[in-house]
Amino acid sequence: MSERTDADLQAFLDESLPAAQMAEIEAELRDDTDLHQRLATLRGQQDAGMHGLGAIWRRHRVSCLSREELGQFLLGVMDDQAAEYVRFHVQRIGCRYCEANLEDLQGQQREAATQTATRRRKYFQTSVGHLKK
Template identity: 50%
Template sequence: MPSTDLADEDLLGYLEESLPVERMSIVESALRSSESLRQRAAMLLRRRDDGFHSVGDIWRRHRLSCPSRRQLGSFLLEALDQEEQDYIDFHIRTVGCRYCAANLRDLEESRNQTPEVEQRRRKFFQTSAGHVKSLRRD
């Protein structure tokens, strides 16, 4: 892929590790083969670190389009209205938001925990809570 085909947003997304996996691979391959592209990425990083922020930079950095963990949990339970369900599905599957996909996987795993895992978690919490109480008394 010629380095001119990559937008600044692609390079910044790569640097922030916020692109879908396939796009990350494409950008990384292009960076490996192009010194001018590496220089462009370094310049963008310096500009960002020097305080230059576009609306897009702020939007991406603070993940303003990402649903909350609570919304993701409701999505998992199919408890949202159809428009919200569709948006989250699009955000994860089409946009490829890795942060939300990881958050959703974590919610799915916690939903599918075995009784042994839950018992172990409860035991750790109880021993930790007792330890914290004894520290407060000292």
């Protein structure tokens, strides 16, 4: 069990940590009364309006990408440096918000591909009798 920073606990409160790290902290909270007290103190500070720059940054998702940018990443039209940031932000940082958006966009992309294939098949089937030999 590593020492948790206030930033870790604040991110836990904001539910912005990767799922595995959230589960680790939850398990630690069951056994560590000091950690539980620190979390309660941070929650009280948050409720009282005491916010640090990092908390504001996370809460407003300043480093997160727009759905348009994530769509460009999926289509492969984003420049290399920006694409590397997307991979870093989603895979290394583990941003759950951007990961959820990315998964949603991937689902829409798969659905659109399926609909396109179905539409093409129907066009072909309805035009078979009208084609000249």
